[in-house]
Amino acid sequence: MSALTLSNVTKTFGTTEVITGVDLDVEPGEFCVFVGPSGCGKSTLLRMIAGLEDVTSGDVKIDDRRVNDVAPAKREIAMVFQSYALYPHLTVRDNMGLALKQAGTSRADITAATDKASAMLGLDPLIDRRPSELSGGQRQRVAIGRAIVRRPKLFLFDEPLSNLDAALRVATRIEIARLHRELGATMIYVTHDQVEAMTLADKIVVLRAGRVEQVGPPMELYNDPANTFVAGFIGSPQMNFLKSGPLGLSSAQMGIRPEHLEISTEAGQIAGKISHVEKLGGETLVYVLTEDHGLLTVRLFGEHDYQVDAPVWLTPDAARAFHFDEHGQRLRPGESSAAGRATP
Incomplete structure (x- = not known):
């Protein structure tokens, strides 16, 4: 049973189709990263999984349960946004435990859950502070803690490190990876940063213009890209593309x-x-x-x-x-340009 299944999912705004026929399975406990340039549809796809955007067609299933018409609060998901969205008048503990309090959870259970999350995230010394007394990295840890206490079936992260400086991005990235290992939770993570994708993911979904270009483990995409877009997007510095074949392959582009x-x-x-x-x-x-x-x-x-x-x-x-045909599709040993054009 997959933790998340997307079946021919599409999304249109007016006459503009922004998500086109996405099919995807995410296994329980998997860390799946949506990556692609700005405007490729990755955040829209995440919001469709969360229920914050309607699905135009296709099915979204969480634990084999179709959730197209299920309200976000009833999908058993927790979302961490780019903005921390903390209540300024509440302490760290109260921010993390608010959703449990609103759900009628007992005070003892709320305390146990927030204590556990606080210990995992190193927030114990900050537990009675308010957001204005925290750094950006500390606020993001509180937002992650708020998600942890809910014990969701899916954690959804929408570019959570974008507001942090370079050093904090690395430190928080390491923390998220550690949390994933400790929790064994299923996580869907959106970023435009391919370094984040490569270092965090079990599975990467590369998106361009609302379409899935390739899905696979990080090093598979690095070593076996399906086309010039994936080859150029995954890897830093990016791949070089030569206009003609200096190695004798004059009819194809070489990377x-x-x-x-x-x-x-x-x-x-x-x-x-x-x-x-x-x-x-x-x-x-x-x-x-x-x-x-x-x-x-x-x-x-x-x-x-x-x-x-x-x-x-x-x-x-x-x-x-790497060799590619005139349409940018990968040519593997023994394939001609015509075969490359037929590559899906």
Whole structure:
């Protein structure tokens, strides 16, 4: 039995279809991330699961129960939003326990639930403070605690880290991953940040313009992308795309990850000159401007010294190259361009 099933789900606003025929199964205990660029429909899809948006057609099932016409409060879900949505006059404890209080839960059970959530999230020293006395990261932990105490069948996260600075994003991301392991809960998480998707997900759903482009584990999408969109979206820095095949595949577009481009000052297959160098300590990113393929990125591990405007040569690792047909669909060994066009 799947924890969540979407069957040919669509959503239209007027004459505009924003979600198109989405099919998806999320297994119990799975951490599933919806990822894609702004406007791809990921938050709309999450809101349809929550019941905050109506489903135009298709079915949404939670634990095999069709919930299309079930009110959000009765779907046994808890949602954590980008905005913390905490009551400013309530303490941390009261914010976390409010939903239980409104449901008529006993004081003893509310205290037990909030104490457990507070301990899991490291909120014990803050339990009697109000939101105005908390940092952004602390407020987000309270919002997550409020979801935990409800013991929902599904946790829904809508870009919960967007308001945090870089360091807090990493720390909170680690906390969410730890909570998932400890709770064993089913979580659906929306983000535009592919790094969040890669580091948190058991399963990633890549969306573009309301359609699912590919579904799979993070490293499967990284190592076996179905098309140029997935190949370019998953991975940081993003994949390089070469306009023609320097390895003899002239009829197709070639993709190569930055770490699979060799750089040399002496010889190689693609001539260029260095446009910019980013020294990040543990790695160095070298941006090379080429005549035929535009700007290409080379990822080198460790510290390297390259000078801007210096001439260099690049050579792709043929064994790590990806090939795509004229429609952007993946061509695998033995497939022709025509076969690629037939790829779903």
